[in-house]
Amino acid sequence: MIARAASIDRWRRLFVIVGAILVAYALLAPITSLDAAQSANVPLLADRLWFRIATIIAMFVVMATAWNIIGGITGYAAFGNVAFFGIGAYTTGMLVAKAKWPFLVALPLAPVVAAAFAALVGLPLLRLRGHYFAVASLGVGVAVGELVQNIDYNGQPVFGGASGLFLPIFAIDNRGLFFFYLMVAVAAVAIAVTWRVLRSRFGYGLIAIRENEEAAAVLGVNTTAYKVAAFALAAALTGLAGGIFSQWNVFINQDNAFPIEYNVQMILMALLGGTGTVFGPAAGAVLLQLLIQFLGGSLPISVDIPFVSVDARPIVAQVILGVLLVVVVIFVPRGVIDFFGGSSRLSWSYLRQSLRETSL
Amino acid sequence: MNEAAAPQLELHGVTKRFGGVAAVDSVTFQIAKGEIVGIIGPNGAGKTTLLNCISGVHRLDGGDIKWEGVSIAGMPSYRIAKLGIGRTFQIVRPFGSMTVRENAAVGALFGNASGRRAPRAAFELADQVLELVGLKAKASLPVSALTIPDRKRLEVARAVAARPHLLLLDEVMAGLNNVEIDEALDMVRAVHATGVTVLLIEHVMRVIIGVCRRAIVLESGHVLAQGEPEVVLRDERVIQAYLGERFAKRLKS
Numbered sequence: 066m067i068a069r070a071a072s073i074d075r076w077r078r079l080f081v082i083v084g085a086i087l088v089a090y091a092l093l094a095p096i097t098s099l100d101a102a103q104s105a106n107v108p109l110l111a112d113r114l115w116f117r118i119a120t121i122i123a124m125f126v127v128m129a130t131a132w133n134i135i136g137g138i139t140g141y142a143a144f145g146n147v148a149f150f151g152i153g154a155y156t157t158g159m160l161v162a163k164a165k166w167p168f169l170v171a172l173p174l175a176p177v178v179a180a181a182f183a184a185l186v187g188l189p190l191l192r193l194r195g196h197y198f199a200v201a202s203l204g205v206g207v208a209v210g211e212l213v214q215n216i217d218y219n220g221q222p223v224f225g226g227a228s229g230l231f232l233p234i235f236a237i238d239n240r241g242l243f244f245f246y247l248m249v250a251v252a253a254v255a256i257a258v259t260w261r262v263l264r265s266r267f268g269y270g271l272i273a274i275r276e277n278e279e280a281a282a283v284l285g286v287n288t289t290a291y292k293v294a295a296f297a298l299a300a301a302l303t304g305l306a307g308g309i310f311s312q313w314n315v316f317i318n319q320d321n322a323f324p325i326e327y328n329v330q331m332i333l334m335a336l337l338g339g340t341g342t343v344f345g346p347a348a349g350a351v352l353l354q355l356l357i358q359f360l361g362g363s364l365p366i367s368v369d370i371p372f373v374s375v376d377a378r379p380i381v382a383q384v385i386l387g388v389l390l391v392v393v394v395i396f397v398p399r400g401v402i403d404f405f406g407g408s409s410r411l412s413w414s415y416l417r418q419s420l421r422e423t424s425l
Numbered sequence: 426m427n428e429a430a431a432p433q434l435e436l437h438g439v440t441k442r443f444g445g446v447a448a449v450d451s452v453t454f455q456i457a458k459g460e461i462v463g464i465i466g467p468n469g470a471g472k473t474t475l476l477n478c479i480s481g482v483h484r485l486d487g488g489d490i491k492w493e494g495v496s497i498a499g500m501p502s503y504r505i506a507k508l509g510i511g512r513t514f515q516i517v518r519p520f521g522s523m524t525v526r527e528n529a530a531v532g533a534l535f536g537n538a539s540g541r542r543a544p545r546a547a548f549e550l551a552d553q554v555l556e557l558v559g560l561k562a563k564a565s566l567p568v569s570a571l572t573i574p575d576r577k578r579l580e581v582a583r584a585v586a587a588r589p590h591l592l593l594l595d596e597v598m599a600g601l602n603n604v605e606i607d608e609a610l611d612m613v614r615a616v617h618a619t620g621v622t623v624l625l626i627e628h629v630m631r632v633i634i635g636v637c638r639r640a641i642v643l644e645s646g647h648v649l650a651q652g653e654p655e656v657v658l659r660d661e662r663v664i665q666a667y668l669g670e671r672f673a674k675r676l677k678s
Contacts, residue, residue, distance in 0.1 A: 266534045266544065273531050276520035283480050284587055285506035285535035341522070 091119060092249065095242055116241045118363060120313065122354045123248035124306050128327065129334035129346035130255040131302035136332060137340030138259075138268065139295045140275030141191065142199040144328050145206025149179040149300035151323040153307025155213055158230045158317050168235050172308045179304025180297040182209075187296040191289065194278075203328065210323030229318030232311060244313040251309065252347065255302045260343045262298075271295050272341070326383075330357070333386065337393050339400025348402055353386075360385060395420060433458040433493060433622055434479070434591060440487035441474050448474040450646035451488060456591070461613075461623040463633040463654065466643035467667055472626045473515055475643065476593050479624075480512045481505040492591075507538035511589030513580040515596045515626075519568040526564040528579055529554050529586045536587020547586075554586040557619075558612050574605045578612065585616055592616060594625040598632050610635050630658060642666070 095116050097107045128150065135143045153175035160171035190201050216223045224230065237243050262268040270291045273281035282288050311317045330353065338349025358364050360382035362375065373381050396416045397403070404411050432455035441449040449471040456462055464472050477483040479490060481502040490498050497505055511532075520528050529551035533542050542550060555561045558578045563571065571579060577597050584592055598609050606629060613636055617623050627633055633640050633654045640654040644666040650657050657663060 264544065266541075266547075269527070269531050269534050269544070272523065273520050273535075276522055277518040279482065279502075280514065280518040280520070280583075281531075281535075282502035283482065283506055283512050284532055284583065285503050285537070285541075286531075287501075287503045 095119070095245055098242070099239060114363075116245050118354075118358050120241075120245045120248050121358075122351055123245070123252045124310060125331065125334060125350040125354045126252040126347045127248070127255045127306040128303055128331040129338070129350040130252070130259055131299040131306075132331045133299075133335045133340060133342075133346040134259060134262065134271075134302075135292075135295050135299040137335055137342075137346065138262065138275065139271045139292060141292065141296070142195075142202075142332070143296070143299070144199045144203035144332070145209075146202075146299065146303050146331060147323055147325065147327040148206040148209040149183060149303040150307035150310070150327065151210055151213065151319075152179045152182055152300075153304025154311040154317050154322040155224055155230070155307075156304070157308035158232055158311040158322075159224065161312060162225075162230050162232045168312045172305070172312070175308025176301035176305040179307070180301040183297045183300030184293050187293040188289075191292040191296060206323070206328055207325065210319050210325075213323070214319040225318070227318070229316055230311075232315050232317075234315055235312050244309065247309055248306070248313075251302070251305050256343060256347055258298070258302065263343060267291070267294070275341075329390075330386070333390050333393070335400075336390070337397075337400060339402035342400065342402050345400045345402035349400065352401070353389075356389075357382060357386070398422065431494070432456060433460075434624075435491040436479075436488065437491070438488035439475070439478055439485060439490060441471075441478055441483055442486045447646050449478060452643070452646070452648055453488075454641055454648060454651060456622060456624060458590075458622055459620065460639065461617050461637055462625070463637035463640040464624065464626045464643060465628070465630070465633055465640055465657075466649070469645075470643040470666075471646040472643055473595055474646075476512060476595055476624075476626060479505075480510060480593060503535075506536055506587065506589075509537045509539075509588070509590035510593065511536065511584040511587045511591070512593035513577075513584050513595055513597055515599070517576045517580045519571075519576060519579055519583075521568050523568065524564070525560055525566050525568065525571065525579055525582075526551050526555065528568065529560075529582045532583040532586030533588075537589060540588055550588075551582075551586055554582045557585065557615055558582045559608065574601050574609075577601070577609070581612060581616070585621070589621060591622045591624065594623065596626050596628065598627060598629050606632065630654075634658070 096102060098112065098116075128146065132143065132146050135141050135146075156175045156178040157168070157171045160166040160174060161168055186205050190198060190205065193201055213224045214227055217226070234240075262271070270281065270286045273284065273286055274288055274291060278288055307322065311322070314321065334349035334353045335346040336349070337353055338347065339345025355364070360378060362378055396419050398419055434456040436455070437453050438451040439449055439453070440447060440451050452475060464475065466472055474483065478485055481497070481500050481504070485498050488498070489496050492505075492508055492510065497508065520531060523531070526548065530544070530547045533547035533550040533554070534544065535541065552561070552564065555564050558581055560575060560578050560582060563575065568576070568579065581594065581597055594613070597613075598606050601609060610632060613623060613625065617636070625632075625637070637654050639651065640657045641651040642649040642657055642660070642663050649666060650660045650663055
């Protein structure tokens with residue numbers, strides 16, 4: 066038992082070191098693309114395509130970590146969080162494109178509007194439990210996207226309509242690098258917020274709600290206020306990512322600001338990494354987004370999938386994601402973070418035990 | 426019972442209906458500060474429903490409940506808990522993903538509004554409470570590793586850590602063997618000795634006689650009798666309610 070604990074300890078240390086090196090590489094490599102670095106003959110470690118993928122990964126780290134606050138810690142399976150991403154994107158987008166606000170002034174309003182919207186719909190929605198909440202939140206997520214595209218005033222679409230919204234390009238040197246680091250900073254904030262929440266009265270209240278809402282209430286937890294606050298906090302972080310996305314991408318419409326598949330992806334990432342943990346959703350987001358990019362053929366490394374034409378790859382990617390969801394839920398219910406730094410080792414007996422526990 | 430003291434908890438005609446059935450039907454009684462009162466009655470008498478009414482889990486259909494002179498009828502559970510009324514559940518409801526210590530700490534983090542603690546102080550209080558109920562050695566275990574009697578202890582520990590002035594205990598001794606009941610009795614006495622008023626529901630008569638100086642008998646939602654446990658338990662109506670008329674007569678003869 067002691068020998069096993071020591072080996073898990075060693076395993077954990079190894080993981081932390083390898084993880085730190087990878088994160089440091091991912092964060093520092095883009096700097097080598099700066100003109101100054103290039104003229105000093107520093108080898109190019111990351112090209113522009115890599116930044117784009119890295120920025121998307123950071124964006125999903127934010128979304129999965131934010132979802133974890135309501136879905137993982139509080140236990141309310143929100144299936145419509147993409148609404149907050151889109152609201153954040155359109156808030157910043159409208160302020161920059163129509164009201165001509167500077168981007169950095171418009172950005173802070175994205176989380177504010179998203180959180181206010183979450184509080185508003187959260188009050189009725191969070192009275193529902195289990196499947197009912199999941200379905201209702203999915204409905205809200207879809208409805209907001211449709212509304213944004215279809216609201217007209219005097220015959221003119223208010224939010225750009227079906228043709229979308231174009232933002233003026235943000236004038237700054239090394240734009241790609243700027244947005245990459247901005248997104249990474251927000252991801253770091255999201256992780257730090259989760260870490261802080263899990264050590265606070267607020268966090269213990271949320272976990273109590275997840276484990277037994279009635280018991281939490283008779284112990285003095287204001288369950289309604291706590292649930293709405295958790296929902297709004299998740300919405301604020303997701304909305305912030307959306308706000309950055311709108312200026313980074315320069316063009317937003319219903320398809321890229323309210324993609325329904327993001328709802329499933331952010332949940333799958335949190336499940337894959339480990340719900341309720343600080344780093345689990347982030348780890349899941351990195352792993353799954355790399356897999357999505359790989360299956361979509363965007364990574365420099367690519368493998369031909371036998372019997373599948375290049376055109377069909379995105380569809381195959383969806384199938385693989387679906388299968389992965391099932392496998393994760395059944396065999397790794399506590400997420401892959403459980404193997405790194407957690408108390409378990411990946412082994413046949415672990416998988417067998419998980420299978421037994423989930424089939425109960 | 427101190428007659429001069431103003432009642433801490435007053436129930437006036439408390440009624441709760443489920444459809445056409447009045448589970449609790451105009452129940453009126455008072456509890457003074459520092460008392461330890463038992464509620465007994467056959468299955469389906471409305472004991473747990475009454476507790477749910479007091480702790481705000483159910484809304485009243487009639488009557489009023491006053492806590493230290495102020496009506497708490499219609500208040501949500503969390504506000505009643507903040508006023509200092511704590512409770513346990515008959516079927517234990519631990520926070521499964523937490524350790525024993527964390528479970529108790531949630532009580533200390535929330536509960537009675539006067540004296541909510543920051544996390545560090547809450548864990549200190551949790552340790553003290555776990556010692557009081559005899560769970561100190563198991564503080565760092567997950568809840569799933571606890572036996573049924575230990576889970577019942579934890580249920581009490583969590584409620585006590587919330588520092589209530591009144592503690593409602595719903596059958597904390599059900600399913601325990603004699604030795605465990607003795608331990609649980611000591612635990613209830615220890616909690617009561619810290620100045621907490623206790624209202625407990627119990628089927629085990631030994632418990633009622635052992636710790637309560639007053640017992641209230643419920644039957645079909647009505648108060649059938651109340652008074653000293655030994656007297657109440659010899660009341661013919663009470664025996665009838667438990668055993669039925671035929672057996673009550675046989676017992677008498």
